[in-house]
Amino acid sequence: MLIKEVRFYDDNKVHDIYVENGIIRCIDCQGKKDDYVFYGKKRLLIPPFVNPHSHLGYALTLNYGSVNESGTLREGVIKTREEITPKITFDDIEKRLKKLEKLFFVNGVLYVRSHEIMPLIFYVLEARKKLELINLQIVAFPSPGIFYFEDTIEKMEKALSEGAEVVGLIPNQEPTVELGIESVKIAFDLALKYNKMVDGHIDENDDPNSRFVEYVTYEALKRKWGEKTTISHMTASHSYPSDYFGKLVDLMKLAKVNVISNPVVSTHLQGRYDNYPKRRGIARIRDMLKSGINVALGTDNIGDLIYPLGDGNMLRVLQEAFLVDHFTSKDIEGMLKLVTYNPAKILMLDDYGIKPGRKAEFVVLNAKNEYEAIRNILPPALVVSGENIAENEIEFKINDKDVTGEIENLLDSDF
Numbered sequence: 001m002l003i004k005e006v007r008f009y010d011d012n013k014v015h016d017i018y019v020e021n022g023i024i025r026c027i028d029c030q031g032k033k034d035d036y037v038f039y040g041k042k043r044l045l046i047p048p049f050v051n052p053h054s055h056l057g058y059a060l061t062l063n064y065g066s067v068n069e070s071g072t073l074r075e076g077v078i079k080t081r082e083e084i085t086p087k088i089t090f091d092d093i094e095k096r097l098k099k100l101e102k103l104f105f106v107n108g109v110l111y112v113r114s115h116e117i118m119p120l121i122f123y124v125l126e127a128r129k130k131l132e133l134i135n136l137q138i139v140a141f142p143s144p145g146i147f148y149f150e151d152t153i154e155k156m157e158k159a160l161s162e163g164a165e166v167v168g169l170i171p172n173q174e175p176t177v178e179l180g181i182e183s184v185k186i187a188f189d190l191a192l193k194y195n196k197m198v199d200g201h202i203d204e205n206d207d208p209n210s211r212f213v214e215y216v217t218y219e220a221l222k223r224k225w226g227e228k229t230t231i232s233h234m235t236a237s238h239s240y241p242s243d244y245f246g247k248l249v250d251l252m253k254l255a256k257v258n259v260i261s262n263p264v265v266s267t268h269l270q271g272r273y274d275n276y277p278k279r280r281g282i283a284r285i286r287d288m289l290k291s292g293i294n295v296a297l298g299t300d301n302i303g304d305l306i307y308p309l310g311d312g313n314m315l316r317v318l319q320e321a322f323l324v325d326h327f328t329s330k331d332i333e334g335m336l337k338l339v340t341y342n343p344a345k346i347l348m349l350d351d352y353g354i355k356p357g358r359k360a361e362f363v364v365l366n367a368k369n370e371y372e373a374i375r376n377i378l379p380p381a382l383v384v385s386g387e388n389i390a391e392n393e394i395e396f397k398i399n400d401k402d403v404t405g406e407i408e409n410l411l412d413s414d415f
Contacts, residue, residue: 001389002031003382006040006364008354009336014042019360022386026356038382038391041405044365044373046336047353048110048385049314050343053199053232053260053298056112056136057120058084059310060096060303068305072272073204076306077144084305085119093120094127097136100302100312105133106390107312108363108380111347113199113298115141115168115232118155125163133388137347139199141168146183147175153186160194167191169200171212184215188223197228197348199260204233206270206281208240214248217255226256230346232298234259234283235266245284249291258346259293261285262300263321265307285325285338296343297321314339315365315377322374332371360384366394372409 001019008015017024018031031037058080065083068076104112112134116124121140128136140159142152146169160167169187171180184200191198198220203210213231220229231252237245252259261283270281288295297317302310318339321327327335344352354362364382367373383390396407 001036001038001384003038003040003045003364003384005042006045007042007368009044009046009370010354017045017354017362019384022360024354024356024358024360038364040364040381042368043381044367044369045354046363046365047340047344048361048363048383049108049339050111050296050347050349051104051109051299051312051314051339052113052230052296052343052346053262053300054112054114055116055301055304055306056097056100056114057093057116057124058088058304059100059301061088062303062305062308064088065305068308070272071268073269073306076304079305081117081144085117088120088123090123090126093123094130097124097127097131101131101133103312105383105385105388106379106392107314108383109134109312109314110361110385111135111137111344111349113137113139113166113347115139115199115201116164117141117143118152118159121155121159121164122162125159133385137166138164139166139168140164141170141201143170143173143201145170145174145179146186147179153190156190157194160190160196164196166197166199167194169198169202169216171200171215172203172205172210173201180212181215184212184219188219188225191225191228192223197230198225199230199232201233202231203236204266205236206239206273206279207236210236213237214251217248217252217257220257221251221255227258228348229255230258230260232260233262233266235270235281237284238279238281245287249288249293252288252293253291257293259283259288259295260298260343260346261295261321262298262317263324264310264317265300267320267324268307280324282321282324285321286327286331294342294345295338296346297338298343313377313379315373319374319377332374335374336370359386361386366392366408368409371411375410376408378408
């Protein structure tokens with residue numbers, strides 16, 4: 001397969017790329033005469049999207065239970081645990097995972113991290129073996145908390161020994177602050193025992209006094225586990241006083257921890273207990289990026305009682321972050337890294353990127369530059385993963401006249 005005239009994200013230059021037997025053989029060279037040729041039309045080519053935060057075990061279960069009347073995280077979690085989880089079987093998870101991997105693949109998402117609750121994680125670990133289009137990393141997630149059930153730690157250890165790559169935690173939902181702090185220590189004990197990464201739901205609320213990020217960060221610093229540690233959500237940071245936030249950021253930089261924000265779902269969930277003015281709490285993405293912290297974006301929930309919508313489009317997630325956290329046009333350059341290189345670092349992907357000799361994994365966007373990609377949030381024109389290929393080239397016509405190029409690229413410039 002020869003992909004002609006695509007603009008590489010890394011150097012902003014137009015190249016050809018030749019793929020044979022699922023491997024990138026060479027760049028700017030000729031393929032065999034009988035090879036399939038894809039004409040990129042100078043569209044942007046990027047490494048695959050990485051979705052570092054999701055919940056696939058109960059994704060697409062919106063019609064499995066009663067309606068989340070309040071729209072709150074609390075009601076969604078309780079109904080998921082009490083109404084939906086008991087109905088889920090292995091066959092059900094396997095069927096939904098196969099559907100989800102197709103959804104992600106056509107959107108150019110080849111790597112996903114999913115937080116799985118204890119009743120479902122063993123089904124997901126088994127069903128993962130049959131996935132062919134995406135790579136799935138699994139977090140042993142002790143929702144509603146480590147200290148609610150006597151056998152939670154035992155089940156977490158079983159999941160970690162059976163292949164879960166990440167230790168989860170949720171300290172702000174533990175019965176007391178003291179037990180929340182203790183749960184942080186337990187999570188790191190498990191991570192060091194099994195040599196696993198850490199990724200916790202931390203301070204996912206609008207409470208300015210919810211400050212477990214500092215405990216997680218200090219534990220990571222003390223144990224030299226910072227680059228393997230990720231703080232997910234951190235929505236309370238939008239309610240923190242700026243002087244405290246500044247001190248916290250300094251500690252996070254010292255520890256080298258990562259952060260994942262899920263702006264679409266967090267915007268939907270947060271502020272539900274407010275009267276007006278109503279907060280739309282998400283992590284302070286822009287501020288942390290400017291401070292040098294590695295920040296990535298995830299989809300979080302898709303089609304369940306916690307978030308009823310969702311489509312796997314990482315450009316939509318990126319656009320939502322731009323909107324809600326008050327990015328400006330001068331911030332656009334480099335934003336695609338929040339859904340590519342930055343989450344790849346979090347998942348510790350060793351061979352991520354486009355180089356000859358590597359497995360062919362890349363996405364050709366329906367846009368010629370970063371600005372247009374984030375503005376139009378169209379699905380990719382081409383997705384390649386080894387010998388698996390998805391083509392989604394979109395055509396727009398008015399009175400049979402092709403206006404696709406104008407719609408894809410409104411500014412008609414390299415921005």
